[in-house]
């Protein structure tokens with residue numbers, strides 16, 4: 182994708198990776214709209230970045246997505262990039278689950294159905310643009326799951342699969358599909374401990390390396406920073422079940 186002159190919608194753009202990307206694209210001269218549920222978080226982000234726009238969105242609600250896409254088309258007719266960054270991650274003990282499976286349903290609705298619904302709602306507008314990009318956000322855990330967060334990892338594996346088929350079906354259009362594959366990054370995705378965990382990649386470094394890849398490797402379909410490569414290519418690099426075992430034992434031991 183070109184890195185300037187776009188109109189970019191970033192879901193979950195008020196915090197973490199979404200905010201980091203929003204600020205980087207804003208600095209490069211794009212019109213950036215950050216979206217999410219918490220108004221205060223969005224306002225903090227836009228007031229720290231004059232000219233940045235915001236819009237409230239609850240990606241768990243199908244109705245809200247349809248209304249949101251209609252507003253976007255009206256207010257931002259030049260919208261040509263969507264970054265499906267909003268996501269939640271919760272631990273689940275599969276041996277002791279409440280009957281309603283509330284966490285599993287919320288994770289699937291937010292991380293998987295959300296991007297699918299928003300893509301469907303925005304596609305008519307994106308197809309009209311001279312060049313457009315849909316950027317999905319999966320995870321290194323799509324490729325080597327962390328046992329503590331089963332449904333989360335499953336949604337991210339599904340996002341990878343969906344990104345491939347979406348890219349294929351859109352091959353005759355001007356809409357590109359990119360998949361961002363973050364490693365473990367210092368954000369509050371799993372609470373405030375993650376934001377200070379020395380094992381996680383500092384957010385600034387992650388954003389800087391991501392923007393460098395977008396600039397220097399315009400043909401890349403997946404945006405892979407160095408840190409995510411062992412997870413992304415775990416299948417290729419040996420026995421994936423051994424890698425899975427070792428990875429999860431190390432995580433449980435706090436390494």
Ligand SMILES: NC(=O)c1ccc[n+]([C@@H]2O[C@H](COP(=O)([O-])OP(=O)(O)OC[C@H]3O[C@@H](n4cnc5c(N)ncnc54)[C@H](OP(=O)(O)O)[C@@H]3O)[C@@H](O)[C@H]2O)c1
Pocket residue numbers: 192193194195196197198199216217218219220222238239240241265266267268269270291318319320321362363364365366367368369370371
């Ligand atoms: N950090 C990591 O280690 C890591 C690794 C791999 C992948 N990722 C992925 O990167 C993305 C960003 O996560 P992050 O690490 O930056 O965590 P984060 O700071 O918690 O960001 C998640 C964002 O999603 C938004 N969101 C959650 N539920 C939503 C809903 N129902 N409707 C609209 N927005 C919603 C949140 O805003 P509101 O609460 O205000 O709605 C928040 O801004 C996620 O997709 C995550 O899975 C992160």
